[in-house]
Amino acid sequence: MPVLPGAEPYRHEGGEVGALLCHGFTGSPQSLRPWAEHLAEHGLTVSLPLLPGHGTRWQDMQVTGWQDWYAEVDRELRALTERCTEVFVFGLSMGGALALRLAARHGDAVRGVVVVNPANKMHDRAAGVLPVARFLVPSTKGIVSDIAKPGSVEIGYDRVPLHAAHSLRQFFRLVDGELPQVTQPLLVLHSPQDHVVPPADSARVLSRVSSTDVTEILLEQSYHVATLDHDADRIFEESLAFIGRLAPSAGKEGTTTGG
Incomplete structure (x- = not known):
């Protein structure tokens, strides 16, 4: 299936400091593209991949899972x-x-972690029936475009495939168990008004990691997809400052154009 227009992966060859951006469930690189381009403009080498099963049609996600x-x-x-x-x-x-799992498993290979409205658990009461329901009902209503800013739209699926949702539930449990292995500097930005992932998930992450260099920032003007919302510029600037503090050489070399 062809990739939806705007949902393509993004890469940029910059300097010696790199950034890997991971988009959300049923979403696409489009939700993080402005963030990725901002980092690229400041000299970083950037990778924003399209996750398997995403960016085409929701049926393609039915045959993928967290391992993919x-x-x-x-x-x-x-x-x-x-x-x-x-x-x-x-x-x-x-x-x-x-x-967070990359940080937990790769240790010193990851210099720092920045997460926006990180998901840690499925809170829907129906989540408990996913092991059975996924064989009876292929999908449920979508979760994309939870954005306060008028005219800002997230490219993603309007349906949630239940096989993939079941796998996601398993993944959250796995990651929660690995959070104490996260020791890197951590920046958590989250929205008090989030209709997809409650603030409790950010609180859980902050309480479970072993990082000692931790910064928490509230995104008061945004909903879930804050990277496309009113607080987007703040996310971009705070993350750049975070990188600059930990890797002072960031942006000192490399090109500032490309894609």
């Missing part, structure tokens, strides 16, 4: 570590869980 999504970002991280001296991982929603 994680393998994709794991592969991209390994490629960045070969290219760059220091690498940061970023994530929105489920992408936040992916980023």
